[in-house]
Amino acid sequence: MSTRDEDIGASVMPPDLLAGRDLALEARALCLEYSERRALDAVNLQVPRRQVTALIGPSGCGKSSLLRCFNRLNDEIAGCRVSGEVRVLGLDAYAPATALPELRRRVGMVFQKPNPFPQSVADNVAFGLRLAGLRSRLEIDDRVEAALRAAGLWDEVRDRLDDSALRLSAGQQQRLVIARALAVEPEVLLMDEPASMLDPISTLRFEELVVALRERYSVLLVTHNMQQAARVADYTAFMQGGRLLEFDATDRIFTNPRLRGTEDYITGRMRETRG
Amino acid sequence: MGRTVQYHRAALRRHDPGLWLAAGLVGLSLLALAAILSVLAQQALQAFAPTPVAQLRWRGDGGEQQLLAAVVTQDAHALVVRGSEWQRRGAEYRRIARADLRQIDWPADARSLRLRDGREIYLRGDSAAQAPDGSRLAAAEIVEDVASNRLGRTEATGLMLRRAWDFVSGAAQGGGVFPALVGTVVLVLLMSVLVMPLGVLLALWLHEYAGSGRGARILRAAMANLAGVPAVIYGLFGLVLFVNDIGGGLDALLQSATPRWGGGGLLWSALTLALLTLPVVVIATEEGLARVPASLRHGALALGATRAEMLWRVVLPVARPALLTALILAVARAAGEVAPLMLVGAVKYAPALPLDGEFPYLHLSRQFMHLGQSVYDLALAGGDVPRDMAQAHAAALLLLVVVVGLNAAAIVARNRLRERARELAV
Amino acid sequence: MDRLHLGQHISQQFNSELAALTRQVLAMGGLVEAQLATALEALAARDLRQVAHVVAREDEVNAAELEIDARCTQILARRQPAASDLRLVLAVVRMVANLERIGDEAERIARIVEKLGNAELPEHYTFKLAQMGSLVRDQLRGTLDTFARMDETRALERLRRDREVDVLYKELTRLLVDLMQRESDRVPAALEMLWGARALERIGDRCKNICEQVIYLVRGKDVRHTGLSRSAAPLPELKQ
């Protein structure tokens, strides 16, 4: 079903926007259905390597669904059918030979709702490390601390590493799951509204983190906060009604998007749309 | 706690109908339980209470007769008495109409002797026990010698408790129910050990791997139906499959001279019960698994966990209280089951306990005794109806206590887990 | 007039803020336009009363600039506008600065009347200057009109018509230089006229700047320093 048609996405994105860039993620003609209800419609998206790409769009437009295609978490949802091509770090994610644990270790995910395990704070962060076969206590402790520091949570939890993670506040939980994802050092990070519950300072810290992550990770960030997308993203993709409508450099999207739809969305306009 | 009580008081004052209804139903079920227990206890006490001894004179068939006997029951019309059992236990019961009764005395010097084999002999004064045929009782035969009519309240109670303890611990005349108690507990524990892994694995497979495929649907339907099959049918099944086929096959394989596995035994009984309780465990476990939020599963998978790792590290720990609920349901169902056991290994008298100090300590192929079987046997044995009936009640009470005890242990464990889970969930 | 759909925000408050902003800009434009007209009339009639009038109203122009700037700052801080909203605010800030300068130039033209006193100049010159004045007035009015209509094609036309002003300016300059070389006693008056012509030429340039902002505002394309006014290239495509 892969169509190497060069003008795929041409209408979505200026022709040589990503010329010469390595791609971390790529979706071609990606369609997704939840028991016959279409949630993604021929999505073409290219996420450049070691850059931050923001994914914006109204609620229910399919952002989370799209994200779940890149680590194949949609496989877990009964009745979910995916067609089209998904490439992760150059490999076909839906190829039969793809080892899912391996894929998911390389593609970390931070969920829309914080989902810490009912375990201690430290165990939460160490979860992925232990899965990866790390056994040395010392090394685990080090990496847990590093991840918590990176997520800006260390100072708040250093004395309560053995407390239940569920006792943390919502914002702390959100940073905890970020730390959990960072701890395994994936190559790509999928973040689904990771800062929705953070206070302004923590949000800024988080944004700093994302910008710093750019050095080593490729980040695809879903956000409903336009300013956040504008602040941290190199590229921004706009989705609506299951379609990816516009992809461009963030500067361009926020000063002069090509589509009325994008403009209406980011400037908060309402218009009778054809759906 | 205090706050809950306050809340309930306030709700009662507001005449909250839901609370009244709930309180009423809880009260009703507690009442039913109390009624069952008190009936059983009352009946059971008769087995251990010292019976007063009377000197009786009445008009019998062959003229006036007299007898020193224990009065077992009496009402407005008649007495039931038991004379000295020189011959055989349970042979000396006699019913005397009040109309025929001439005289009844309760001599203070009356004694009742209890013999090793459960017979009782009644005497007066310190005369030596001499049978009508002139033979004397050996001192070693006598296990209890009580001045029946002179017992104070505390002495009577002490005696009763001692007899009850003897009954339970096996020192009682006629063996007591200790082997049956051990058999029951060992059986239930073994059953739990067998059914839990199997049931949990099955539930995991059903819920996590099979999806809504045909195999899973069929298996689920099978489970639902199996839960409704009468227990005795499981016994038949166990007899055919485990005892005859597998056990027989094993014996043939091991070339043992006497049938060892090919007869009823502890393992086959436990397996039969495990089969019986499997649907309950599977259904309860599956329900527990279904309540583990998908977000946790996804979280684990997204970190690179395989399905098995996800289940082992996240899902099962979260579902632990549900597993214990499954265990509780299984124990509750299994501990009270008698009918199938009679077919696959429970016996009236077993020569040895299934659990002892002899290697390999747990003897899986041995036949065993079971409290349920004891109740059944005692109630239907018919040799010494009043005493056996009372003992049947005592055994039944004990069975109930065991079931409640096992359940309570599991419930305490579950609540502790829940508490932990709640702590984690705060 | 709402080619930018400024009235379609979900926030009604924002809609009215933006509407008020454009209204204020147009009001300031009207004020500046009136200043220029009065100044030109004063020059034609050597009317010192009208000069005083222009000088007096200059403060109003400055006040309008400050107020509009403050409003823009507020919108930036509180609404964090993006895309066309952002461009509107930026364009307004720049346009207002240009309008204020046009106001300054108008004042300068008015003040020439004071400097000239009753020095006479040949009819021919004053006529040329008046011609240039009315051309620039027309440019200013037309420019403000393109903003009011958010009409970037008209803005481009206006932008290109600035050349006519430049031609007139060069012509007048040449004439005045000639005059100064021939009749040295007329140099002070000729110089004043030269300043007047220069001011008008400046106003023309400012109008050009404003037209560029209208194009930026509507098309999102910054056409400053692109030589657009000298080429005949069409505008970039409008979004779907």
Ligand SMILES: Nc1ncnc2c1ncn2[C@@H]1O[C@H](COP(=O)(O)OP(=O)(O)OP(=O)(O)O)[C@@H](O)[C@H]1O
């Ligand atoms: N598990 C599911 N089963 C069925 N439909 C689903 C499921 N998940 C999402 N959908 C539907 O698919 C569409 C896209 O959902 P998705 O969660 O991807 O939206 P989203 O862009 O992430 O929205 P939000 O910004 O609110 O998170 C929605 O219409 C939603 O109802």
Ligand SMILES: [Mg+2]
């Ligand atoms: Mg979402």
